[in-house]
Amino acid sequence: MGRATDRRTVLTIDTSGRGTVERRDTLAAEEPLEIRVGPAGPAPRRPLAVTMRTPGDDLDLAIGFLLTEGVIRQADDVVTAQLCAGTDTPNTYNVVDVVLAGHVPPPETDPARNFYTTSSCGVCGKASIDAIRTRSQFDVAGDPVGVDAQVLAALPGRLRAAQRVFERTGGLHAAGLFTPSGELVVLREDVGRHNAVDKVVGWAVREQRLPLRGHVLLVSGRASFELTQKAWMAGLPVLAAVSAPSTLAGDLAAEAGMTLVGFLRGETMNVYTGHHRVRPGA
Numbered sequence: 001m002g003r004a005t006d007r008r009t010v011l012t013i014d015t016s017g018r019g020t021v022e023r024r025d026t027l028a029a030e031e032p033l034e035i036r037v038g039p040a041g042p043a044p045r046r047p048l049a050v051t052m053r054t055p056g057d058d059l060d061l062a063i064g065f066l067l068t069e070g071v072i073r074q075a076d077d078v079v080t081a082q083l084c085a086g087t088d089t090p091n092t093y094n095v096v097d098v099v100l101a102g103h104v105p106p107p108e109t110d111p112a113r114n115f116y117t118t119s120s121c122g123v124c125g126k127a128s129i130d131a132i133r134t135r136s137q138f139d140v141a142g143d144p145v146g147v148d149a150q151v152l153a154a155l156p157g158r159l160r161a162a163q164r165v166f167e168r169t170g171g172l173h174a175a176g177l178f179t180p181s182g183e184l185v186v187l188r189e190d191v192g193r194h195n196a197v198d199k200v201v202g203w204a205v206r207e208q209r210l211p212l213r214g215h216v217l218l219v220s221g222r223a224s225f226e227l228t229q230k231a232w233m234a235g236l237p238v239l240a241a242v243s244a245p246s247t248l249a250g251d252l253a254a255e256a257g258m259t260l261v262g263f264l265r266g267e268t269m270n271v272y273t274g275h276h277r278v279r280p281g282a
Contacts, residue, residue, distance in 0.1 A: 004029050004056045004189075028172050029054050030191045034095045035062045037071065038106055040079055045097050048107055053195045054172060055094075057188055057203070058083060061195055062096040064202030067210075068230040069107075073137055075208050077104045138211040138235030141257020145214045145237050148279045151182040153267055155218045156242050162187045163220075174220040175200045177212065185215070193221045194230065201234045211235020218242075223249045223262055232256045238277060240264050245272055 010025045033053050038045035048071075053061060059081050066072045077100060084095040100106060159176040162184060172189040175196035179185060188199035197219065204210055216238040217231050223241035225248035231239040232252065239253065240261040250272050253260035259274030271278050 004054050028191055031055055032094055033058055033061065035065060035098065036084075036095060037066065037098045037100060039102065040099050045099070046106075051192065051195060053192055054190045056190075057199045058093075058096055060188065060199040060202030060206065061190075062098055062202065063205050064198030064200065064230075066098065067201055067205050068198060068233045070135075070233070071107045072100070072104060072205075074210065075205050077101050136232045136235065136256065138213075138232075139257075140232055140235060140237050143213050143235075143237035143257075145180055146277050146279055147180045147216060147238060147259075149269065149281055151180070152216070152240060152261060152264060152269060152278065154182055155216070155240065156220075156264055158182065158184055159187065159218055159220065163189055172196075176218045177204070178216045178218060180214060180216065193219060193224070194226050196220075197227055197230045201230060204234060213237065216240060218264070222246070223260060225249050225252060228252045228256075228258070228260065232258060238274070240269075 005026050006029055007024050008027055009022060011020055011022050013020050030052050032050050034047055035049045036045035037048045049065060051065070062081055063078060072078060079099040079101050081096060081098045083093040084097050085093055155176070155178055159174055162176065163172065163174050172191060173193045173196050174187060174189045176187040177185040177200050186200055186203050188196050188203070190196040190199060197217070200217065204212055212234050215236055217236045218240045219227055220242055222243040223239060223245035225246060228239060228249040229252060236258070238259040238261070242264050243262065245260055245262040250260060253273040257274065259277040260272040261269050261278065262272060263270045
C-alpha cells in the first residue's frame with residue numbers, strides 16, 4: 001500500500017526580507033483507489049469506482065463507500081474485501097476487490113452514473129440529484145440522543161489533536177465519530193472529505209456497529225449534501241462541521257430528521273436542523 005505522506009524539496013520564500021531557504025517538506029499523499037465489486041466465482045469483479053484518496057484504511061473506505069451508495073446494507077453483504085496489487089509498477093495496492101454475498105445484487109455500472117470522483121467531490125459523476133438521493137434504512141428522526149452545546153464546542157479541538165498526519169502535512173481532512181459525552185470513538189483522515197467519512201462508516205460496518213445511533217459525526221470542513229447523505233445512510237443523528245453547510249445539506253438533514261450543526265468554532269455554533277437535540281446550557 002502507498003504511503004500516507006511523502007517528503008519533497010521545496011523553496012520557502014519569506015517576503016519580509018529574510019530571503020529564501022531550501023528545505024524538505026512533508027506532503028499528504030494522493031493516489032487513485034479502484035473499487036471492484038461482484039459475486040464470488042472465477043469471473044473477475046468489475047470496476048465500480050475510482051476515487052482519489054490518501055492511502056490507509058482502504059478496506060474501510062471501500063466498504064463505507066458501498067454502504068453509503070446503497071450497494072450493501074450490512075457487514076454480512078460482503079464475503080471478502082481485499083487489497084490487490086493492480087497493474088502499477090511498483091505495486092502500490094491501489095485496488096480493492098470486494099466479493100458480494102449471493103443475496104446481494106451486483107450494482108449496475110451505468111455510464112450515466114459514473115462513479116469516478118476526485119478527492120474534493122463525492123458525487124461529481126452522478127447524473128442528477130435524484131440519482132444520488134439514496135434512502136437510508138435507518139430511522140434517524142426517532143433517535144432521542146441529546147448533546148450539550150459545551151460538549152460540541154470541545155469536539156473540534158479533540159479532533160484536531162488526534163489528526164496525526166495533518167500535524168505533519170496540514171493537508172488532510174478528518175472525520176471523527178464521538179459519543180454524546182465527547183469521547184472520540186474513531187477518527188479517519190484523507191485528502192477527500194467524503195473519503196474520510198466513508199472510512200469512518202466502513203469501520204462501523206466492519207465492526208457491526210450500524211446503525212450509529214446516539215453518536216455525533218464531526219467533519220473538519222463544510223457540511224455538503226453528500227456528507228449529510230452518508231451520515232444518514234449510517235444512521236447518524238447528529239452531523240457537525242467546523243465550516244458552513246449547503247442548502248441541500250440543510251434540506252436533506254431536515255428530511256431525515258437529523259441535527260445539522262455548522263460553524264462549530266470556538267464557543268459558538270449554528271444549529272440548522274434538529275434543534276431539540278442540542279442543549280444550550282446556561
